[in-house]
Amino acid sequence: MSSPKNQPNIVIxxxxxxxxxxxxxxAKFGIKAHIxxxxxxxxxxxAGIQMGPNATQVLHGLGLKDHLAQTAFQPKTNLNRVWNTGEVSNDYPLSEHVIAKYGSPFYALHxxxxxxxxxxxxxxxxIHLGKKLTALHQDDxxxxxxxxxxxxxxxxxxxGADGVHSLTREILLGPEAPRFTGRIAYRTTYPSSRLKGVEIGDSRTKWWGPDRHIVIYYVTKKRDEIYFVTSQPEDATWTTKESWSSKGDxxxxxxxxxxxxxxVQAVIAACPEVHKWALFERxxxxxxxxxxxMLLGDACHPMTPYMAQGAAMALEDSVVLARCLDAHRGDxxxxxxxLYEALRKPRTSEIQKASGANQWMQNKTNPDWVxxxxxxxxxxxxxx
Ligand SMILES: Cc1cc2nc3c(=O)[nH]c(=O)nc-3n(C[C@H](O)[C@H](O)[C@H](O)COP(=O)(O)OP(=O)(O)OC[C@H]3O[C@@H](n4cnc5c(N)ncnc54)[C@H](O)[C@@H]3O)c2cc1C
Structure with a gap:
């Protein structure tokens, strides 16, 4: 494959x-890449996904503003409750508040x-499917x-945007040794009609227990599909992987x-099946x-999902990288x-660390920096 001058031939x-x-x-900067x-x-x-204003800024700029407004659920608040009593420890306003403050909405979607x-x-x-990378060699x-x-x-x-088990990362840096946290995330989506009248409210709600939690929200604007994700201790010798397809009991x-x-029990009782994801730290x-x-997304900064920022970081990486390549054409x-690494690593490292602490929004929090x-x-x- 050849490429015109100043137009590198990029593979993702x-x-x-x-x-x-x-x-x-x-592509927004006229640079073509093959995946x-x-x-x-x-x-x-x-699985559901929360997209904070920093993520929706990216998505809007890529052209998904109308699509998201028509399809995604916009939670009213980030509601944090005590696991058994339901007492509210923090109810951070989202919807209009984040639009006014950060110029972009907060969405939850599938x-x-x-x-x-x-x-x-x-x-x-x-996009070339069925292409599993097995090796790469570079020279000048x-x-x-x-x-x-x-x-x-x-x-x-x-x-290398090949995720948490990135071969690209392994080729660059050798095998890694992630630490199993001793915790599992159970998650599922299912039709809200299965709730048979149980109300989950207009918020994205996290119920905080002493050693476990569950987050519940709708993933469609129509509120016809619900999602929950947990984090709980489970046998520390357990060997299930970080996998989107492992079934849970x-x-x-x-x-x-x-x-x-x-x-909470009503939401869990209504669920027909669950998947599970082993939680590792790096x-x-x-x-x-x-x-x-180079690396992007989970390949270089995988994190626990407790701040709902992993994909948001991959989205931010993408735009900053594209801008760097545009600004430094021919360099x-x-x-x-x-330069991209230097611009992005301090932020993603900070978020990796804060996410691991699992305290985000439990009590009064100023999310400006995120x-x-x-x-x-x-x-x-x-x-x-
Ligand atoms: C339970 C859970 C909940 C989460 N909730 C949120 C949330 O609410 N908000 C948020 O922002 N983030 C969330 N995250 C994090 C988010 O899912 C990840 O950060 C995001 O998916 C990373 O995207 P990625 O493109 O880097 O990696 P991935 O989405 O994992 O994509 C990697 C791709 O590379 C492919 N690939 C791998 N190896 C090869 C190979 N050798 N050759 C070719 N292709 C290959 C894979 O098939 C895959 O398609 C959550 C994560 C979990 C586990």
Missing amino acids: IGAGIGGVACASAL YEQTLQFSRVG RADLHEALTKLVPSEQ KGVELQFADGSKVHADAVI LKTLQDAYAGFHPD DPLSTWVQGRV DLNATFK YGYNAWTVPLEMTP
């Missing part, structure tokens, strides 16, 4: 939220709906990528929340860039990637 590994957002953000994704077909895994909307922004001929002329089907591709630069889940408020990486290869790619970030306008120069 992984068509998750970060990969497709990145291709779409690059190589191992999956043959995307499936609708049962993860697959978000992924589908982002994927539609990228021309289908730029470019990068050669090999896939499990035996095919090879050559690129000027590679963006309903009885284990019901027992774990037996003492919770009746509203420290920030030493670097995200090596030569012509040394490694230097541009290093919600007030606009990836489209943040200065691209390093502050001394």
Whole structure:
């Protein structure tokens, strides 16, 4: 593959939220990227996703403003309640308040709906499915990528957006050793009609227990689909992976929340099936860039889901990277990637750390430093 001058031939590994957002953000600056994704077909895994104002800024800029307004649920507040009594510890206003304060809304939606909307922004001929990266080699002329089907591709630069189990990261930095937190996240989406009249309210609600919690919200504007996600201790020797497809046991889940408020138990009782995700922790990486290869999203800053900011960080990464590549056309790619890393790592490391603490919004919280970030306008120069 050849590329015109100042127009690097860019390959993205992984068509998750970060990969497709990145291709779409690059296109906004006239830079074309091809995505190589191992999956043959995307499936609708049962999961919701919260998009704070910093994330919706990105999504609006990519062209999804009307789509989100027509389909996504806009919670009234970020409501935090004590697990058994239901006492309110914090009720942070969202809807109109965050629009006025940060210039963009807070949405909750189905993860697959978000992924589908982002994927539609990228021309289908730029997304190559069934392409599992197995190796990459770089020299001063470019990068050669090999896939499990035996095919090879050559690129000027590679963006590893291949998620929490990133092979790109492993090739750059060697195998990692994540720490199992001893906790599992159970999650599911199901039709709200199954609740048979139980009201979950207009908020995105987190019920805080002494050693476990559950977050509940609608994922559609019509409120016809509900989502919950938990975090609870489970056998520390347990070896299930961070996986969107591992099934969970309903009885284990019901027992774990037996003492919770009746509203919580009603939501769990109405759920037909659950999936589970093992919660691991990782420290920030030493670097995200090596030569012509760099990392984005969970590949470089995976985090516990407690602040609902993992995908938001991948979205921010995408726009900042695209702006860096646009502003430094024709410059040394490694230097541009290093600038992107320097601009993004302090923020993602801070959020990784704060997310791990699992205190976000439990009590009065000022979210300005998280919600007030606009990836489209943040200065691209390093502050001394
Ligand atoms: C329970 C839970 C709840 C969450 N809730 C929220 C939330 O409310 N808000 C929020 O902002 N974030 C949330 N997150 C975090 C969010 O899901 C992730 O941060 C986000 O999905 C990361 O996107 P990504 O594109 O980096 O990785 P992924 O979405 O994991 O995509 C990686 C892609 O790379 C592909 N791939 C992997 N290896 C290869 C290979 N070798 N070759 C080719 N392709 C490959 C994969 O198939 C996949 O499609 C949550 C996470 C969890 C676990």
